[in-house]
Amino acid sequence: SVAFVTDRGITLADAAQATMTTNSNVTASGTILVNDAATLTVTAGTFTLNDVGDQTVDFDGQSVFNLTVNNAGGGTDDDVTIAGGPLLVSGALVITLGGLDMTTNSLALITERGITLADAAQATLTTNSNVTASGTILVNDAATLTVTAGTLTLNDDSDQAVDLDGQAIFNLTVNNAGGGTNDDIVFAGGPLLVSGALVITLGGLDMTTNS
Numbered sequence: 001s002v003a004f005v006t007d008r009g010i011t012l013a014d015a016a017q018a019t020m021t022t023n024s025n026v027t028a029s030g031t032i033l034v035n036d037a038a039t040l041t042v043t044a045g046t047f048t049l050n051d052v053g054d055q056t057v058d059f060d061g062q063s064v065f066n067l068t069v070n071n072a073g074g075g076t077d078d079d080v081t082i083a084g085g086p087l088l089v090s091g092a093l094v095i096t097l098g099g100l101d102m103t104t105n106s107l108a109l110i111t112e113r114g115i116t117l118a119d120a121a122q123a124t125l126t127t128n129s130n131v132t133a134s135g136t137i138l139v140n141d142a143a144t145l146t147v148t149a150g151t152l153t154l155n156d157d158s159d160q161a162v163d164l165d166g167q168a169i170f171n172l173t174v175n176n177a178g179g180g181t182n183d184d185i186v187f188a189g190g191p192l193l194v195s196g197a198l199v200i201t202l203g204g205l206d207m208t209t210n211s
Contacts, residue, residue: 001045006030012038034060034084046091049098054079061085066113071098071122078122082107092116092135095143099124102131103148111135117143139165139189151196154203159184166190176203186210 001024009030012018014037023044029051034040040059046066049055053073057080067089071078078098086108093100093111096118102109103126114135117123123143127150134156139145145164151171154160158178162185172194176183183203188210198205 003027003045009033011035012040014038029055031055032057032059034058034062036060040064049080051080053077054081056081056083058082058084059087061088063088063090065089066091067093069093069095069098069100073098074122081105086110089113094118095123095125096120097122099126102127102129103146108132108150114138116140117145119143134160136160137162137164139163139167141165145169154185156185158182159186161186161188163187163189164192166193168193168195170194171196172198174198174200174203174205178203 003025005027007029010028010032012020012034014035016037018038021041025045027048027050040062042064044065046068047064048068048070050070054077069080071080079101080098081101081104083105089111092113094116097120106129108130110132112134115133115137117139119140119142121142126146128148129150132153132155145167147169149170151173152169153173153175155175159182174185184206185203186206186209
């Protein structure tokens with residue numbers, strides 16, 4: 001496996017024969033565009049978005065493995081705007097610097113191995129759509145989570161730790177299929193603020209452990 005670094009974007013043309021496969025780390029600045037007929041296959045490694053200004057990323061709803069947002073632009077010039085389809089992350093989502101913008105194009109986010117917002121004022125996530133997440137969720141103190149609509153669904157199949165730093169979400173659904181004593185959602189880091197509805201379909205919402 002071979003890592004790949006590009007400073008000025010990635011484009012896969014609108015052709016069935018336009019394909020890219022990787023199981024290693026990819027580091028990319030610039031616009032990323034996967035057109036509809038193209039195929040992106042990412043089976044391992046971390047895709048790092050490391051521009052120094054606003055960056056548009058269109059994976060065409062095709063999945064990546066781990067995704068790290070590390071945009072050093074600063075101020076209002078550090079947004080990573082997702083387009084073209086939902087953001088599918090089969091590994092972990094980490095935001096170290098910059099703003100992951102799911103709001104502009106009202107796109108869903110699905111991640112299977114957790115979400116981490118680093119302890120930095122520039123680490124932000126904005127969404128007005130559904131977010132589905134397994135794994136640990138950690139919003140550190142200096143980070144900002146802005147959720148104006150949609151449902152956050154916690155759908156692990158084992159105990160899940162969630163720390164939203166007392167920042168508000170809209171709707172929350174607990175749907176943990178672990179069963180037995182291995183299906184608890186343990187909240188930490190501050191009160192759970194839900195501006196919409198709370199629904200528990202499967203699993204245990206544990207507000208006791210960190211009371």
